[in-house]
Amino acid sequence: MKDNRSVNRILAILELISKNPDGLTLGEIYRELDMPKATAYDFLQTLYKADAIYYKDPFRKTYVIGSKMYAIGSVYTKNSNFITTSAPLLKQFSDEYGCNAFATKRINGDKIVFVHVYQSPQSQIVSHVEVGLIYNSFSDNFVGECYAAFDKKIEGVVRIDESKKKDILNKGYVCELGGELNHVMNIAIPVYNFENRVVGVVAVSRLHTSMEDTQALAKQFKEVGKQISRRLGYLGDIL
The missing domain is CATH 1.10.10.10 (Winged helix-like DNA-binding domain superfamily/Winged helix DNA-binding domain)
Structure with a gap:
């Protein structure tokens, strides 16, 4: 048509x-x-x-x-299983660990939009991210790298260093230092649905302390990703 x-x-x-x-x-x-x-x-x-x-x-x-x-966007937010499923779990995790949390979706093939944002009262950083923010690239941000590594629909279209991709796949998440002083640790993980495809990427940001703390936080956050995916009907294996 x-x-x-x-x-x-x-x-x-x-x-x-x-x-x-x-x-x-x-x-x-x-x-x-x-x-x-x-x-x-x-x-x-x-x-x-x-x-x-x-x-x-x-x-x-x-x-x-x-x-x-x-108003139209609000209706989408209410009707989106991805948002309604992930939002309470992200809030619970963020409040427990003092993080800012985000849920994103890939749109138009080559763009990423933030569909949910939550800042915990316990967070020690401020994230200047709002619902509706769009990233136009997969290569210059940790969320985009997560899509590039895990989303089969853009495999071969979005370029990512093979050694970096292998490391991301082995860990099951992307972590990246950010902020003006590299004082913020960002972690992103994929979420799958009943069709066994990546339906979105969720992420958290927290004041960076040590790599040991980051690895422990990422391990706990991966469990959140598993819960969201299971509730969306995913039956496959997640690292």
Whole structure:
């Protein structure tokens, strides 16, 4: 079936606006998307009237995502088995170990979106990650490396160093130091569903203390991944 060009353009506009929380003007949008000005204007006005976008700055007329898109996203959150299954287990783990927790999904083949974020009151770090944040690369972040190592659907498409991939597969998780001072330890693990495929990646971040602590934390976090996968109907073996 042939793609509908207008729908694709509207989705491109919404995706672009979602990546710019300070808002974008009409000129910035049609130039970035290489779209006729009149076409972009018509789409923006339609979206504006539907409350899908609104003016963050009425004087500059900068567009940001509106209440309609939030409502639609909320319905997805409620209906997603992955989110509803993982959220309480991530919260329980984070509160016990003083972590920030995240759940992500792969979209459009080559992007990663954060669909759930939780910061424990016991956490000693602040993670500047919000629901809806999109990563456009698999190679420059620990979550993307986890997908690249475990997700069979992108095997051969996303490049990852073979020795690094082997190490990740052997451990069953990805760990990476982050933060301006490399003071944050990030751990990511895959989650599988009843079709025996990677349905998402969950991750935690915590103040780094030692590699011994990291290995112990990762071992416990892998158990959380197993619980989520089992509840989603996965019957295979997880390292």
